[in-house]
Amino acid sequence: MLKAVTLKEIERIFAVIEPMGISREAVVIPLRTGHPGRVSILKDGKLEIVVERDGDFEDWITQLEARIRELTKPETD
Template identity: 35%
Template sequence: MIGMEDMGLIFEVTDAMGIDRESISVPLGKEDPGAVRLLSNGEIEIVVPESTSTEEWVATLRVELEKLGFEMEE
């Protein structure tokens, strides 16, 4: 299950990219291999992997968000 620490780590990345928290959907269950995708309703779905710690995975999250066109804000 996703915990508050996991969400904090995710929000560190998404906040730094200027992504509104209301536009993020994070399923409560973890599922390998994890995923980041833009849904048809404009939300960003972030599925946290089960076999990798969230601390390690947030680097992948950043790369995947960059592939969707988001950038780190200054």
């Protein structure tokens, strides 16, 4: 169980988002974890990444890029 997000986890998240072309300034990472972990777009357009509290961080981080891509993909008609 991960109770708080540390610099170690934040750096791992940055390693996922930066190759995707997402700026660190465009992301909000709360220091409290949550269950379930989630990725959402805030009203101001920033990407909020809440780290999973109860699962394994390594498993969660491997799915992060796919979750972001799913959330940010353009809608097709």
